[in-house]
Amino acid sequence: MTIRLYCFGESGNAYKAALALELSGLDWEPVKVDFFGGETRGEAYRTQVNEMGEAPVMVDGDLKLTQSGVIQQYVTDKTGKFGGGEDHYEVLRWVLWDNHKLSSQAGMTRFLMNFLPEDKRPEPVIAFMQGRLKAAYAVLNDHLEGRDWIVGDGLTNADISCCGYLFYPEPFGFDRNDWPHINRWLANIQAIPGWKHPYDLMPGSPADRA
């Protein structure tokens, strides 16, 4: 049975789940969530799809999972890929760090800077978050010095999680050219056979609303 992923192109969190599914070779298809039309904030979505009011949501037969890190773990359990083997705690460590310090703040800052009307943008919040994010980029960049991958010698859920928002073109205070080790590591991910940009992997992009 084909796995369905409720997602939309602009969501880096959905991208983490979609990229894991795609690169694992599992049979999956995206189901577009109309985030910008308010779908995730509606009562129907909360009661029938995800009480957290978030994407992604994965459905595999009777099983429904939410939170990108959970879906990544499911892909690992099903395929044996991306889990890091004996380094599995280290993989989970970076997935949690990403959820805590990187993607959570990058996603919010990108939303505030690009998907809110200009007169609604909370500039002091954006400036503050960009400072927090800079500290997170520095941690990741330092860690990647002399490494091709975040954990071990190949792609794991740590990479798939931490890259979630870093391929997007919309400005949010991240320029990969400022961070040489991050830049090289992102190129490694892009060189993986089957890699796709979020806007090519999932339905929906700012171009649809232009």
Add this chain to the structure above:
Amino acid sequence: MTIRLYCFGESGNAYKAALALELSGLDWEPVKVDFFGGETRGEAYRTQVNEMGEAPVMVDGDLKLTQSGVIQQYVTDKTGKFGGGEDHYEVLRWVLWDNHKLSSQAGMTRFLMNFLPEDKRPEPVIAFMQGRLKAAYAVLNDHLEGRDWIVGDGLTNADISCCGYLFYPEPFGFDRNDWPHINRWLANIQAIPGWKHPYDLMPGSPADRA
């Protein structure tokens, strides 16, 4: 061998690890991290203890783990407790949600409101974060309606993670009396034999610096 946990009382993230260790019955001891003296921001801590510049850090013999969710998972793997059994994806889901939407933002907001000098407090950021947090409290409160525990019928890492910042007395926009289901659930946690408040479980509290 006694497990050591680098922690400090003011850290709700450290509390999640300390509470899991304490309630699991494992032999452990806290090692105070002088966060307010700048220890986690120093070069020595980053190079020798945790490149992420964070607490908690757990050391068990040759094994060093960081990120509260990883330490919680380790306690589960070692003792069989708090993992949720067949509901393990649901437990991980709430641990990730907590790291993404609840503790990350509660911890930061509490820091900004209580541990920065008054003239350094970024009021627009605090107000914005309190709004985001209110949405998170609502998700948790709704989920707990009719439930004693976040997942299944007993304490899991989901509870231990989500309660991380919710017992602290310092104001950050959370009053448990505003959220009846959260309030009842927190009382359930407090009623567990061996439960301790963060300031009783770990060294360091604002009283030390008063």
